[in-house]
Amino acid sequence: MLSQIRKILLMQIRTVTNKSRPVALKAMKKKSSNQVSQYFIDERYIRAIGGKGGDGCISLLRVWANEFAGPDGGDGGNGAHVVLEASTDVNDFKHISSVLEAPDGENGMNKDCHGKNAPHKVVRVPIGTIVKNIRGEVVGDLEKEGVMFVAARGGAGGKGNHFFSTSVNKTPEVCEYGASGEDVAYTLELRSMAHVGFIGLPNAGKSTLLRMITRAKPKIASYPFTTLKPHLGMIPYDDYEQISVADLPGLISGSADNRGLGIQFLKHAERCNTLLFVIDVSLDEPWEAYYILTNEINKFSEELMTRKQIIAANKIDEPGAEENLKILREKFSHLTVVGISAKFGTNITQLLDVIRENYDEQMESEKLRKEKDEI
Numbered sequence: 001m002l003s004q005i006r007k008i009l010l011m012q013i014r015t016v017t018n019k020s021r022p023v024a025l026k027a028m029k030k031k032s033s034n035q036v037s038q039y040f041i042d043e044r045y046i047r048a049i050g051g052k053g054g055d056g057c058i059s060l061l062r063v064w065a066n067e068f069a070g071p072d073g074g075d076g077g078n079g080a081h082v083v084l085e086a087s088t089d090v091n092d093f094k095h096i097s098s099v100l101e102a103p104d105g106e107n108g109m110n111k112d113c114h115g116k117n118a119p120h121k122v123v124r125v126p127i128g129t130i131v132k133n134i135r136g137e138v139v140g141d142l143e144k145e146g147v148m149f150v151a152a153r154g155g156a157g158g159k160g161n162h163f164f165s166t167s168v169n170k171t172p173e174v175c176e177y178g179a180s181g182e183d184v185a186y187t188l189e190l191r192s193m194a195h196v197g198f199i200g201l202p203n204a205g206k207s208t209l210l211r212m213i214t215r216a217k218p219k220i221a222s223y224p225f226t227t228l229k230p231h232l233g234m235i236p237y238d239d240y241e242q243i244s245v246a247d248l249p250g251l252i253s254g255s256a257d258n259r260g261l262g263i264q265f266l267k268h269a270e271r272c273n274t275l276l277f278v279i280d281v282s283l284d285e286p287w288e289a290y291y292i293l294t295n296e297i298n299k300f301s302e303e304l305m306t307r308k309q310i311i312a313a314n315k316i317d318e319p320g321a322e323e324n325l326k327i328l329r330e331k332f333s334h335l336t337v338v339g340i341s342a343k344f345g346t347n348i349t350q351l352l353d354v355i356r357e358n359y360d361e362q363m364e365s366e367k368l369r370k371e372k373d374e375i
């Protein structure tokens with residue numbers, strides 16, 4: 001049954017696009033040599049220096065009348081590690097300084113007191129951070145909340161003179177110095193979750209659109225909040241370029257204040273370079289959806305509102321939708337508005353053209369920015 005429905009849908013798309021492959025596009029531009037990656041990359045060079053271990057202590061315990069009773073110098077504490085931890089609380093590397101130094105361990109003390117171990121220096125990095133060594137090899141992939149990478153180990157604390165002799169008759173004037181921490185250089189790279197993020201109210205048709213244009217198989221249902229976590233897919237183009245897209249769970253009024261599925265989904269949106277608003281134009285006054293969505297985004301992050309925006313006005317197959325689409329176009333004449341039916345494949349090629357053009361433009365300006373940085 002399902003495969004029959006799929007066949008019918010594919011036939012419909014073919015009628016619309018008149019192409020043998022329903023979703024792929026002809027290359028609009030020759031693929032330039034820099035367009036090999038499907039990810040936008042943010043980079044930072046860092047040097048991580050572990051803390052030095054505390055020195056061991058030399059101390060001679062004396063008892064009555066200054067009589068020598070044995071060595072009692074304690075050990076030094078361990079130097080701290082520099083640790084990178086993936087966290088949704090940060091979205092870029094702006095807060096990370098180029099030299100990350102962990103604190104030193106405390107020196108040992110007399111009366112067999114050991115110095116304290118230094119607390120580790122934990123630096124939060126965005127989820128999706130890749131750690132590379134100076135040879136460019138990937139040594140860490142921080143793709144989940146809470147995943148940690150020890151970038152530089154702290155040095156061990158030195159032994160105090162107590163360690164070197166247990167004999168009360170000897171006076172060992174020896175101790176160890178604490179070892180130095182590691183000193184390592186890395187490149188941090190941030191992979192965006194997807195180039196395009198679908199933003200929309202629940203039930204707008206985001207999952208249906210993702211299914212239509214990629215091979216992803218998100219759940220589709222006629223009730224809101226079917227999508228509870230982001231689904232990723234790749235749009236394949238005829239020139240073998242692929243663009244990553246993410247179906248983000250539906251936003252509602254109050255999401256920025258953590259209502260509904262809350263703020264974490266707006267955080268996902270922050271990792272997309274383009275926001276594709278999926279708006280159900282079969283509803284009354286569908287432009288209200290855009291205002292609700294942008295209001296939530298704006299409350300969450302003004303910067304997010306500066307991202308490129310495209311509107312996919314969905315469900316144009318429904319009665320009254322064409323009329324609404326006209327008004328929507330007039331209201332948002334400053335944006336690209338494509339009327340589509342994600343369910344029946346109407347104007348999907350047109351939408352994919354818009355996504356591709358925008359992607360090519362962004363890649364070009366990213367290339368120029370990198371060239372400028374290198375000068």
Ligand SMILES: Nc1nc2c(ncn2[C@@H]2O[C@H](COP(=O)(O)OP(=O)(O)OP(=O)(O)O)[C@@H](O)[C@H]2O)c(=O)[nH]1
Nearest residue numbers: 203204205206207208224225226227250341342343
């Ligand atoms: N008529 C029509 N119905 C559609 C279209 N696109 C999606 N639908 C229907 O709308 C309902 C919701 O679609 P979904 O794709 O699950 O919507 P969603 O935005 O992912 O929903 P959430 O998971 O709640 O965020 C389903 O019943 C779809 O079949 C369309 O172009 N035309």
